[in-house]
Amino acid sequence: MKTAREVLDVPALRKDFPILSQKVYGKRLVYLDNAATSQKPRPVIEAMERFYTQDCSNIHRGVHALSERATRAYEDARIKVQQFVNAPEAREIIFVRGTTEGINLVAGSFGREHVGAGDEILISEMEHHSNIVPWQILCEEKGARLRVAPINDRGELLMEEYEKLLGPRTRIVAVAHVSNALGTVNPVREIVALAHSRNIPVLIDGAQAVPHRKVDVQDLDCDFFTFSGHKMFGPTGVGVLYGKAQHLEKMPPYQGGGDMISSVTFEKTTYNKIPYKFEAGTPYIAGGYGLAAAIDYLDAIGMEAIGEYEHGLLEYATRAVSGIPGLEIIGTAKEKAGVLSFTLDGIHPHDIGTILDQEGIAIRTGHHCAQPLMDRFGIPATARASLAFYNTKEEIDQLVLGLRKVIEVFG
Amino acid sequence: MPDLRELYQEVILDHQKRPRNFRRLEEANRAAEGYNPLCGDRVNVYLDVQDGVVRNVGFQGSGCAISTASASMMTESVKGKTEAEAKALFERFHDLVTGKSAPGAAAPGLGKLTVFSGVRDYPVRVKCATLAWHTLRAALEGNDKEPVATE
Structure with a gap:
């Protein structure tokens, strides 16, 4: 079986996206808000x-x-x-x-x-x-x-x-x-x-x-x-x-x-x-x-390769955040694409978003323009990390570290 | 780079975990509902106003740490104030969190509320800090027909 890394040459692809190499608050940008909008490669x-x-x-x-x-x-x-x-x-x-x-x-x-x-x-x-x-x-x-x-x-x-x-x-x-x-x-x-x-x-x-x-x-x-x-x-x-x-x-x-x-x-x-x-x-x-x-x-690149790579990355991310105490994933369908929505016990998604932002990690927090869905789950909002093919396991690891920091602030 | 501890000060975290006056006031004669469509935060503010003085105040709702702590500390600061004093306090608080006034300059009368001065470095969070206050003002003005929105 091929590992996710072999499907795409992500480090090379990332170089096509000028915006991804920047630092935010002195930290390397980790852009995990792709479901809101994706970044643009140089050819575009x-x-x-x-x-x-x-x-x-x-x-x-x-x-x-x-x-x-x-x-x-x-x-x-x-x-x-x-x-x-x-x-x-x-x-x-x-x-x-x-x-x-x-x-x-x-x-x-x-x-x-x-x-x-x-x-x-x-x-x-x-x-x-x-x-x-x-x-x-x-x-x-x-x-x-x-x-x-x-x-x-x-x-x-x-x-x-x-x-x-x-x-x-x-x-x-x-x-x-x-x-x-x-x-x-x-x-x-x-x-x-x-x-x-x-x-x-x-x-x-x-x-x-x-x-x-x-x-x-x-x-x-x-x-x-x-x-x-x-x-x-x-x-x-x-x-x-x-x-x-x-x-x-x-x-x-x-x-x-x-x-x-x-x-x-x-x-x-x-x-x-x-x-x-x-x-x-x-x-x-x-x-x-x-x-x-x-x-x-x-x-x-090929949509099949993108799909395969992202599938592996989403599985990695799901496993990685599952060990965080108080974290609940919202949306655990058998077939999923690109989105990891979650809540942290006792911490509002908006606060999660602000603290992650300070770590250079961009996620979306709120109702995601789906208020009836939030009502269905009995929550006001979620924090959402959403993936693109240019995201990496290292970035997921950064997210996990960021979430541990959130818990530390509110601990 | 703004320091996170400036935003999430101990007092704020304490009020978030144990919000004061977090209840529906049975004797309330004024109330209003506030809503932040951006993040889905909701707050209900209940007032017992006698002879132009806020005798008692309570709130309920759900929101982030900043909005919950702000509502909680607001209830403590306006209790016993006249309607005019409460509204004036909102003006000064608003200037503090939007950075219109330096923390020191706005401090007279703001008391503990100055812990929210860190919000000025996070413009998207100003609405969290002011939601309860907007709702308080609506309740004082008897504007309870529809929810107050920060947008």
Whole structure:
């Protein structure tokens, strides 16, 4: 069996991330907040610089060289995304600001068309606020009902209950691929199959999945899949919504404006074809450059290798913190990715975060935009260390030392 | 680099472990709820105000060491104060934790509360230190319609 260390040359990869070599309060930075946002490798930063130093122009309408270059690069980025998630066609890839906008787009367009009074939308207890609130807004507008699938104490969906909640009035299923607060990997393929057997479309929030594992939207057979660039080593402000063309073509526009039209008169506007129908206004072009570079970077390493390495690192981290007195891991699902959420007996996560920060260790503390999930576990917050492929066992050891210091301060 | 012991002083840790006046006041005639959406901290402040004087005060809630200790020490410092004195004390406390006043300059009247001066080196923790005080002010002003948020 290969050890985690042999899967990736992490010391070499770390050199690609300029930010990781810095010191914080005189201590070497240990960045364990990757589920909030990931760091950017030099090729991503350089690609965005290339747009601003060489190609800066508006796309899709310029007749000059700069605009032609930028348009080609932006559309190439779309093709890279298509290949990255194995979508059948590039026109099924819509650029959005991030996962949140992707979900809002589907709720506001597809949802408005398909959800009526008395209908139901099914989500789960472990959803991020961004996969709760857009559906709540839709339910309020339409007089529909939000149903919530329960989880067990390990943080796994109760699939028997889940299936029971797929009823004759269920119009949409929305579920996280990987939980941001617990790290649970949900059986999304099974969920899609269950929903489709009842003709219910499925949206998958893939924000926490794409940085850690190979995603194949055709294999999942989901109707919508959305994710953010910045959690997969690309820039903030750019994300992706994949949707099956059969849905996208029938959906009304989400925003009106330039680029999303074919022709406009004051009497009638004809909308552009997909994906442009959903891309009103000048997009974040540099973001497209950066996202394409991030995909190239991940492809060169290989998502399988990343997944394998992180799996080993998460196991190491889980074992390492398990010996700390009073520490309880929140989220112990059989299948997990990237996230170690925990509480320390009698010490508030916020205090843990402040003390670790002084040691140069960056983690997230709080409710992780999943307040209903915190209520489910009867806790106000957790401390969360979240991993990326550039993290090391040595950094986990630093975390453990930091946590022992926390206990010392509060001892 | 700020020293952690400046932030987590012994007095603060003591109040965190054994918060004073940690109870719902049965005789309360004013109350308010405070909430910090950033970290999920919640606090309820209960007051018994007679003739403009805070006769008794209690609190309940859950939060970090800074917010719990701050609420606890606040209840001790405002008991027996007039409404105006209590509000003025919040102003001085606020200046202390936000670094608007030097610890020495703000000290008159702040008493033990000066242990929170370390908070000024941790801007993200100011809301923890002031949550209970914001809630106290809301209770004094009879603003109990909806929770006070620090955001």
